[in-house]
Amino acid sequence: MPECPGLKKALQRINNKSYPAYKDLKGPHDFGDFSLILDHIQGDPFASPSRIRVRISDDVSKFPDWFFENTDRITAFDDYIARVFETALKKKSGGKKGSGKSGIIYIDPPGQEIIKRSSVVKKADSTEVRFFIGLPARGRRIDSAAAAEMLLGIIPEVVALSLYYEKNDKDALCNHVRHYEDAEFIRSGLKDADLIAFVADGAHLPRRSGIDDRPMAFGTAVPFSSAESLRVTFDTPYSGIISGMGIPEGVTLITGGGYHGKSTLLRAIERGIYPHIPGDGREFIVTDPDAVKIRSEDGRRIESVDISPFISNLPFREDSRRFSTDNASGSTSQAANIIESIEAGAKVFLIDEDTSATNFMIRDKRMQKLISKENEPITPFIDRIRELYDDFGISSVVVAGGCGDYIDVADTVICMKDYHPFDVTKKAKDIAKQDREKRTPEGQEEGFPYFSRVPDRRSINAGKGKRPVKISVKETGRIEFGYERIDMSAVEQVTGKSQLRAIGFALHYSLKYMDGERDIMEIAGMVLDDITNSGLDVIYPGIRGDLDSFRKAEFCAALNRLRTLEIL
Numbered sequence: 001m002p003e004c005p006g007l008k009k010a011l012q013r014i015n016n017k018s019y020p021a022y023k024d025l026k027g028p029h030d031f032g033d034f035s036l037i038l039d040h041i042q043g044d045p046f047a048s049p050s051r052i053r054v055r056i057s058d059d060v061s062k063f064p065d066w067f068f069e070n071t072d073r074i075t076a077f078d079d080y081i082a083r084v085f086e087t088a089l090k091k092k093s094g095g096k097k098g099s100g101k102s103g104i105i106y107i108d109p110p111g112q113e114i115i116k117r118s119s120v121v122k123k124a125d126s127t128e129v130r131f132f133i134g135l136p137a138r139g140r141r142i143d144s145a146a147a148a149e150m151l152l153g154i155i156p157e158v159v160a161l162s163l164y165y166e167k168n169d170k171d172a173l174c175n176h177v178r179h180y181e182d183a184e185f186i187r188s189g190l191k192d193a194d195l196i197a198f199v200a201d202g203a204h205l206p207r208r209s210g211i212d213d214r215p216m217a218f219g220t221a222v223p224f225s226s227a228e229s230l231r232v233t234f235d236t237p238y239s240g241i242i243s244g245m246g247i248p249e250g251v252t253l254i255t256g257g258g259y260h261g262k263s264t265l266l267r268a269i270e271r272g273i274y275p276h277i278p279g280d281g282r283e284f285i286v287t288d289p290d291a292v293k294i295r296s297e298d299g300r301r302i303e304s305v306d307i308s309p310f311i312s313n314l315p316f317r318e319d320s321r322r323f324s325t326d327n328a329s330g331s332t333s334q335a336a337n338i339i340e341s342i343e344a345g346a347k348v349f350l351i352d353e354d355t356s357a358t359n360f361m362i363r364d365k366r367m368q369k370l371i372s373k374e375n376e377p378i379t380p381f382i383d384r385i386r387e388l389y390d391d392f393g394i395s396s397v398v399v400a401g402g403c404g405d406y407i408d409v410a411d412t413v414i415c416m417k418d419y420h421p422f423d424v425t426k427k428a429k430d431i432a433k434q435d436r437e438k439r440t441p442e443g444q445e446e447g448f449p450y451f452s453r454v455p456d457r458r459s460i461n462a463g464k465g466k467r468p469v470k471i472s473v474k475e476t477g478r479i480e481f482g483y484e485r486i487d488m489s490a491v492e493q494v495t496g497k498s499q500l501r502a503i504g505f506a507l508h509y510s511l512k513y514m515d516g517e518r519d520i521m522e523i524a525g526m527v528l529d530d531i532t533n534s535g536l537d538v539i540y541p542g543i544r545g546d547l548d549s550f551r552k553a554e555f556c557a558a559l560n561r562l563r564t565l566e567i568l
Helices: 005-014 019-025 071-092 144-162 170-189 262-271 330-343 365-370 385-392 404-409 425-434 497-513 520-534 552-561
Strands: 027-030 034-040 050-057 120-122 126-133 195-200 207-209 212-215 231-236 240-248 251-256 285-287 291-294 302-305 323-325 348-352 395-399 412-417 420-423 471-475 478-481 484-487
Touching: 005 019, 005 027, 005 144, 034 144, 050 144, 071 120, 071 126, 071 144, 071 170, 126 144, 170 231, 170 285, 195 231, 195 262, 195 395, 240 412, 251 262, 251 385, 251 404, 262 285, 262 291, 262 348, 262 395, 262 412, 291 330, 302 330, 302 552, 323 330, 330 552, 385 395, 385 404, 404 425, 412 425, 471 497, 478 497, 484 552, 497 520, 497 552, 520 552
Parallel strands: 251 395, 251 412, 291 348, 348 395
Antiparallel strands: 027 034, 034 050, 050 126, 120 126, 195 240, 195 285, 207 212, 231 240, 302 323, 412 420, 471 478, 478 484
């Protein structure tokens, strides 16, 4: 087992001293095979845990170069190492010891997605793993014996179990990387196949619960099987031919009876923007990376958004071309979410009637007779959905079990029955033709605007009290940004707290590009380019292991929900 005499002596020297003496340990410590680096030492045992990392050279770990030949393999490799490191930590760590957070040791837990994270970073000639430790104390005095057990015992054992190629499950590692590459191979082929999503035969869609993204027990979930008319195949590099349901570009309606799997299918599609780990059941559910889930969001802030394509002639002559409110309704929020998503580069809209404003989605023929168009400021989504695809190339997938009018605008109609999909497009169109009294389309002259909004950097301030930057994520769905709280709970494709934390830091980082001329889309693109080129470390001034990569869509969503945002 590698040893570090220098760190051992340092721990003996500070034993029983007041807790701040731990700061003497800051910096690198040589264990021979690897380095242990203490980047941030907590101020007392009740503060946030210390941030540390280990770095091991490729010459020592001996992982084959094959894993590092392209960015896809590196992403999957890093993700796998994070998972085996977490497993080893749970196996070896003894839990809380002493006061405050003493004795805890953990790595930022990865979810079901395989995405770029800051917890494991492949360098040019080494691999770096970042994690957290609660340095032990009795009261507020240093417990060197317990610290030595963690730093000189547990960590070297965890490194030995997870960071050497010979100690890893080689088949599991290769399978992890190959599944990722196969999923990305399918994703790269969607456009050429005129598809916006692919759901593989045999996929397991249901999750354990609304707050647990792990798969439902495989014996109870119904394996997915494509409708024959929608079945397509991809000849992947490692898994061979994979068949499944292709969802075409255009307008797709998913319908069916209650509790037959409509929303379950849509949720699987919305999560398919990221690859998933082997065994998740959604490994080969693959979606256009620019697909965005749209929903109503009562109470959200809207700042200077042109919602006139959907809402105009508002009471009191309120300007819908530059619409702002601190308390949006269901319809205005859903209209703004669509316009902002177009601004962020969305290519697919995913919409479920269960989370939509009814008056935004449809006005049926009886309501049209009762309330004349002159007295209705809303142009419903059904009357814009074709224009979005025909003129802008933006496809839509709509779940609707109670409104048959969407059949008229759909290119494809999928009926879910007992969790199986059926292509009922012809039958649905035949029924629609027999209905002689249809609703009147309510398209208006207002076209979709040129989407360009320039943020005022003076309205974005992450400072709080004496701290120039105070950003944190204390609860799921919310970013603490200075004195403000950005509510992201309705942005349904966020993967978790670590992604929100990264978005929060990225918002502050983006100030460097806000010059009064660049619009939100350009700024978001520059931030994402920096992360692609330099990694997630670029958005934070120090070293952190709890940041996850994100898309432009979620970055823009956070900026748009910042209640202090002002548009020039």
